[in-house]
Amino acid sequence: MARSRRQPARAATIRARTRNRHGRDLRSxxxxxxxxxxxxxxxxxxxxxxxTAEYLRSLWPNELAQVSxxxxxxxxxxxxxPDHVDRWSVTKNRVILFRLPIERMSRLHRDDEVHxxxxxxxxxxxxxxxxxxxxxxxxxPDRFHHF
Numbered sequence: 001m002a003r004s005r006r007q008p009a010r011a012a013t014i015r016a017r018t019r020n021r022h023g024r025d026l027r028s029x030x031x032x033x034x035x036x037x038x039x040x041x042x043x044x045x046x047x048x049x050x051x052t053a054e055y056l057r058s059l060w061p062n063e064l065a066q067v068s069x070x071x072x073x074x075x076x077x078x079x080x081x082p083d084h085v086d087r088w089s090v091t092k093n094r095v096i097l098f099r100l101p102i103e104r105m106s107r108l109h110r111d112d113e114v115h116x117x118x119x120x121x122x123x124x125x126x127x128x129x130x131x132x133x134x135x136x137x138x139x140x141p142d143r144f145h146h147f
Contacts (some may be wrong), residue, residue, distance in 0.1 A: 052125070097123060
């Protein structure tokens with residue numbers, strides 16, 4: 001006796017719960033649910049600060065040899081005024097960049113990865129310029145020769 005191709009009604013209801021309306025199985029992300037995202041905003045911010053700091057150290061090795069670059073979420077303590085939030089803090093051998101003010105208060109005309117990276121690099125340049133007592137454009141004159 002030949003078998004019927006119809007499946008019992010019970011199997012059909014189980015399949016309906018595990019498949020979407022187009023008959024495909026449920027899908028998960030490529031990395032899986034237990035792995036962190038490969039490129040988060042925090043990681044991109046840290047990588048941008050580190051690469052810009054290394055670039056500036058290669059240009060100014062004597063002046064920036066003992067300087068440490070750090071990233072903090074927000075400025076510490078009380079704010080000076082309600083309409084100003086510090087984006088970085090500079091001491092003798094320490095540059096602290098504050099991630100949230102830089103990311104959220106930057107006025108980008110195009111919100112994409114390239115312009116966010118340029119805004120972060122500009123803050124690092126301005127913080128180092130404040131530390132060295134120079135103009136940010138004088139830190140790397142060959143980098144901006146096309147402007």
